[in-house]
Amino acid sequence: MLFQVRMDVHIPLDMPTDKANAIKAVEKAYSQELQRQGKWRHIWRITGQYSNSSIFDVESNEELHSILQELPLYPYMKVEVMALNRHPSSIREDDS
Amino acid sequence: MLFQVRMDVHIPLDMPTDKANAIKAVEKAYSQELQRQGKWRHIWRITGQYSNSSIFDVESNEELHSILQELPLYPYMKVEVMALNRHPSSIREDDS
Amino acid sequence: MLFQVRMDVHIPLDMPTDKANAIKAVEKAYSQELQRQGKWRHIWRITGQYSNSSIFDVESNEELHSILQELPLYPYMKVEVMALNRHPSSIREDDS
Amino acid sequence: MLFQVRMDVHIPLDMPTDKANAIKAVEKAYSQELQRQGKWRHIWRITGQYSNSSIFDVESNEELHSILQELPLYPYMKVEVMALNRHPSSIREDDS
Amino acid sequence: MLFQVRMDVHIPLDMPTDKANAIKAVEKAYSQELQRQGKWRHIWRITGQYSNSSIFDVESNEELHSILQELPLYPYMKVEVMALNRHPSSIREDDS
């Protein structure tokens, strides 16, 4: 099942750079592992924002929740979730 | 360049079904032609809504505007446009 | 999978009462059939509104969308969909 | 009487983990005791959020207020309350 | 139980004056009967608006819903309902 998720990141201004970089490095590795598994199908940067718009392909709402709450940046994020369907006009068989 | 576009369709309740179906058929053909050209990269239905969330890959803002305003359903749509970038964590080379 | 759906109904003021009643009767039968199947687990009236708050238990986003768009009152509704998970504090085994 | 309540939890980023865990453990026990009493009829996690959507069945507005303000996490919550009625289309006798 | 209800009335501009006056007369009689019964404890006009702010004292959410949906102006109203409790600082014994 597909979901569109928007994540807006607000790292506190007083977090030491080292700590922030460490969290971001773990976040990146975590995201890329999920992309390789096909769970996190797309991730785009929103122009001008410290935010992304992503597409997830998961087994269930539960799986999506588990993935999101384990994001290292989750405590610093505002998250919006929107359920998606295959569109009847889509020509891509694999685009759910 | 990538853009995320949300389209919410509000066909007037008193439009004759024949007319509505004719417009939707042209809309579908138009969308699929653009998908085949690679301009309209993704289209998903938003669950529960007469709305889609789409990803466009165009040469310029002008091209995106031309594509949108020629949509047969454009007069009945509310449209939101958001510029996207390739994300530094993306593992897909072709995902801009 | 569980979803919470809010439906706000806005029947046009000039719809003849007979037509409105006929639509509502089909709507009620359709809702009750889905309740008997266990797809539409709960439906509550929102106090003071011509609106309901409902819980659906479906196989997929696609099934939820199909159910909603076939509602006889769908053309007159504003719909909001929110994905739900089982809560770790819930004591009800069957409450997903 | 039924009420739908949404609770969004915002624990301060600098609260020590031990303290947060202790509060959450008391919260869980408190919630489960109320579920066993039938006062807190349902609790669902909202996908992607540190939030729940719950249904309460109480004697009065006063009882609902007392239950909510005694939640250990109450000082860290944004709470929304919505009164509900039995819906005329509901097939469940015990669903108020 | 006490509820605060705000009603904003939007009578269509093309409703004949006679019809509007007839509806308003029934509305007034209906409101006054409920005031005499003690169900509709207060009604105030909101300055500058065709709106009122009212306090209801009812047995249940169901009774409040029945009262509201039988208002002759209900089809032309936007309604907001807010549950109230006796306040611990109140000095009025009968002010719930």
Place this chain on the structure above:
Amino acid sequence: MLFQVRMDVHIPLDMPTDKANAIKAVEKAYSQELQRQGKWRHIWRITGQYSNSSIFDVESNEELHSILQELPLYPYMKVEVMALNRHPSSIREDDS
């Protein structure tokens, strides 16, 4: 003249309990004195919130402002003021 005032209280999480209790005690005495004078005609708790909905009967906007800004909790409040009139359907002579 009548005014409806909503007060939402946000006491800082790090205020010592003793200090908070002392402020609340003064607030309660202040409110009850104004209730006895008939200036603060009603005060209700909003269910589930640390908020009240109140009705004031004052000589002027100035008097209302003076009363509000002297509230001990005023620095921690969000305040909304709405002017009210006697309603033409009201049956209570003393309900302005």
Place this chain on the structure above:
Amino acid sequence: MLFQVRMDVHIPLDMPTDKANAIKAVEKAYSQELQRQGKWRHIWRITGQYSNSSIFDVESNEELHSILQELPLYPYMKVEVMALNRHPSSIREDDS
């Protein structure tokens, strides 16, 4: 007592020009009479809008409501009312 009132006028697009002009002429005369009486102390056009921002000086909320609801354009207006006080920094004795 002083009130700031914003009025946004939305005359239906299909109202005949003659009728609209007649209403506006009565509106202007009515406004100017109230200005001469000192009730309607200021009226300014909001740049770019068919809207005004006005200051009223009235005896009571009731008087303000009566003035507003008798405006010939009232059925076509959205109205916002905000109570004002003399400001402690004001140097104008007559500016309430």
Place this chain on the structure above:
Amino acid sequence: MLFQVRMDVHIPLDMPTDKANAIKAVEKAYSQELQRQGKWRHIWRITGQYSNSSIFDVESNEELHSILQELPLYPYMKVEVMALNRHPSSIREDDS
């Protein structure tokens, strides 16, 4: 040229009273000097708020900006600016 400006003041709760009073005293003197010059034509307190609604009469947008950013309380303010015109119904020659 006339502008309506709303200023909402949010002094941090932990600012020492002496410092706050000193800033307010300078603010008051600054405001009164501008009132005497005719630049700051009106200032009213918004009932129940630590806010004012003001009318400025300045040579240009630049002059308005200079006046506002030199307010001693400016760092603690939320400011809204709205351009105004003389209204065609106004009877006051000097009310722009």
Place this chain on the structure above:
Amino acid sequence: MLFQVRMDVHIPLDMPTDKANAIKAVEKAYSQELQRQGKWRHIWRITGQYSNSSIFDVESNEELHSILQELPLYPYMKVEVMALNRHPSSIREDDS
């Protein structure tokens, strides 16, 4: 003086194409004349919308209002006006 103005156009769906085209032709000529005079310094289409974002350079608020309300499409527009200043970082002498 500079102002940024956003105009969102909503032509009624049932306006005959001939009439709409005639209005748009007059609108275009009117806009271009003002551009040649230097009053309407910039006009950009907002991508995906029937809307523009424009910069006006006028003598006064009054002149801006006159220009806007004489737009042939004005009755079908939602207009937002924002006063601008020369920015201290601007390197363009003629950019106000």
Place this chain on the structure above:
Amino acid sequence: MLFQVRMDVHIPLDMPTDKANAIKAVEKAYSQELQRQGKWRHIWRITGQYSNSSIFDVESNEELHSILQELPLYPYMKVEVMALNRHPSSIREDDS
């Protein structure tokens, strides 16, 4: 390609003046260099706000994002991005 960008700056109240001034000086030099390159075509102060409205002319969404996130004040900004097109009524050849 053209983009309109609004930047609202919120420097923390407790940042030392020296540090704030140093950041602003780098910001100004950075902005002016981009203006000289023609990337940052316009920058205007929004009257009364610590905000600017700017027009960028860039090769791509990626270039815009890079420019914005390298702004020295970026960590303290709220940023809004809106894609623009040349307008069919524009008389300026070089105004995209």
